[in-house]
Structure formats: C-alpha cells, structure tokens
Amino acid sequence: MIKVKERKSMLDEVLHGLTGPQKSLPSKFFYDERGSKLFDEITGLEEYYPTRTERAILKQNIDEIGCYLGDEIILIEPGSGSSDKTRILLKGLNNIAGYLPIDISGDYLFSVASELRKAFPEITIQPLQADYTHSIDLPDSLPEGRKVVFFPGSTIGNFKRDTVDRFLNVVADMVGSNGAFLIGADLKKDVDVLLAAYNDSKGVTAEFNKNILRHLNLELGTEFNTDLFDHKAIWNEEESRIEMHLICKEDHEVEVDGKSISFKEGESIHTENSHKYTLDEFSEIVSPWFDVKKVWTDEQGWFSLQYLEPK
Numbered sequence: 001m002i003k004v005k006e007r008k009s010m011l012d013e014v015l016h017g018l019t020g021p022q023k024s025l026p027s028k029f030f031y032d033e034r035g036s037k038l039f040d041e042i043t044g045l046e047e048y049y050p051t052r053t054e055r056a057i058l059k060q061n062i063d064e065i066g067c068y069l070g071d072e073i074i075l076i077e078p079g080s081g082s083s084d085k086t087r088i089l090l091k092g093l094n095n096i097a098g099y100l101p102i103d104i105s106g107d108y109l110f111s112v113a114s115e116l117r118k119a120f121p122e123i124t125i126q127p128l129q130a131d132y133t134h135s136i137d138l139p140d141s142l143p144e145g146r147k148v149v150f151f152p153g154s155t156i157g158n159f160k161r162d163t164v165d166r167f168l169n170v171v172a173d174m175v176g177s178n179g180a181f182l183i184g185a186d187l188k189k190d191v192d193v194l195l196a197a198y199n200d201s202k203g204v205t206a207e208f209n210k211n212i213l214r215h216l217n218l219e220l221g222t223e224f225n226t227d228l229f230d231h232k233a234i235w236n237e238e239e240s241r242i243e244m245h246l247i248c249k250e251d252h253e254v255e256v257d258g259k260s261i262s263f264k265e266g267e268s269i270h271t272e273n274s275h276k277y278t279l280d281e282f283s284e285i286v287s288p289w290f291d292v293k294k295v296w297t298d299e300q301g302w303f304s305l306q307y308l309e310p311k
C-alpha cells in the first residue's frame, strides 16, 4: 500500500486526468507488482520487437559500450523494472562499481534488487523507490564514480513532447557535467509492425492496459469494472506515436474520492503514449542538454541505443 501523501498525489492526478475533455490517466499507474509482471510478459511476446532488438544491440556491442562508459561507473536506471537488460551490462562489463535501480513499483523493485545482489555480490546495489517525473535526490552513500544514467526500453517515448524536457533536466542533474546517458529510443517503422506490438494476439497488453484501473481500485478504493472497458492501441500519425486507450463499452458512473465520474459508451481513457523517432528528431529533442556521441542500431533500423554526453 502507498503512503498517505502519495495516495493524495495519486488521487489528484487521477481526478485531474478523468475530468478533462479527453479523459486520461498517467501511464506510471500501470505499475503495481501485477503491472510490472504483465509488462515483463509483454517483453517476451513474439510481436513485441523492442525488447529482443535492444537486448541484441546491447549484447553485440557490449565491448564498445564499455569503452564509451569509461572506468568506475555508477549506473543509475530510472524505471528499472526487471533490470533484465541491465544484467547484460552488469555481466559483460567489469567497470561497474555501483548500480542504483529506481522504480515506482516498490515491491517488485526490492525483490529484483535482492536477486541482483546474489548474482553480482561485487557490485554495490542500492534500489530507490521514487517517481522519476520529479527531481530525485541520490543517496549520499553511493560509491564514487562516473554517473551514467541507463534508460532502455524507449521509456522516453512515454513522455509527451512538452514534458520530456523536465525528465531530461532530471537526468542532466543526476549525471552532472562528467557523466553520461545511455538510452534506448524506438525508431519509426512500418505502422503494421507497431500496431501488432501493442495489440498482441494473446491479449497480454490488454490485461496490462486494464491493470491501471485495477491498481486504482486497490490504492484508491474505486470500483472500476474492467469488463466495461476494451483495450485499443492506435497510431497517431501527426504526433508520431502509438496511443493506448481504454474504450468504455456502456454508459456508467464511477465514484472517485466522493465525486461521480460518468463514462459514456465509446468514450476513451487515454492511458499511454509511445513516441517513435527518426535519429535526427531524437537528437533534436535531447540537444538542449546532451550531444549524441554514438548510435547503435539493429540491421532493420528498428531500434537505437544511444550514448549521450552532457553539453
């Protein structure tokens, strides 16, 4: 269960999102323990190309990545989830002194961290439960070293273009002038490939999408009936992004903190964006804070791993 202050802030964000002209919910609320596990299931699906593509890029280029990152690295990972891709770095590089996984999904974060401590006893592992959309105070007890933020999975694509700046500011603050940013960014490609990735045939993404309502029920005591919503993923050409929505199947009302919110048949709750970039667009987005020093991609040019340094 979350603390009183966090519950209040969750409630404020939920009410704000559900009372606007286009109903929406912040995608961070997908993630309680069940949501984190469903996301892991998605990453193993045939249609979900980003995870296996990024893993292959990391494995194929591990030595070169190590050279770019330098010596005595403190690896910081906002939104670490299963830390599955990070294991490739922790195993393949001998220059990592400390690892700080940061995630909003606390129970899952701490259980992953305890597995990692067993697997990598020589690396200092310090999990931190925090929301990376706000500034983050790093623990004083971190070992000395070059701070490298690792942000795989194209999670950057979840930010709207007008809010990505705040996150890049948080990262720039974390790494300081001598640090670096290793980031995964998903690239533009055939729309059918994109739509299949977010509308998988087993319905795992649909369950993940509906988990946002289950999570609200658990934390806020709301009584959303997930059977009254359908999962839908669409391509928004103008914004160059996949959007996930929950489509209401029949008129009904749900009470949130004593306020009755009405949902009309066919109306949507917008739950997530996943922006797709060209290399030039991405370089432009990060350019106020970072220079792109190296880009690794796969043969099809579907996904990129990029090494950035502060300006």
Ligand SMILES: C[S@@+](CC[C@H](N)C(=O)[O-])C[C@H]1O[C@@H](n2cnc3c(N)ncnc32)[C@H](O)[C@@H]1O
Pocket: 027, 028, 031, 036, 039, 043, 078, 079, 080, 081, 082, 083, 085, 102, 103, 104, 105, 130, 131, 132, 133, 151, 152, 153, 154, 155
């Ligand atoms: C798309 S998953 C990516 C997981 C992993 N980094 C990967 O590449 O497979 C996003 C992760 O970020 C976490 N997350 C989402 N929003 C967050 C927020 N605002 N603050 C901290 N963690 C967040 C989720 O719990 C989840 O583990």
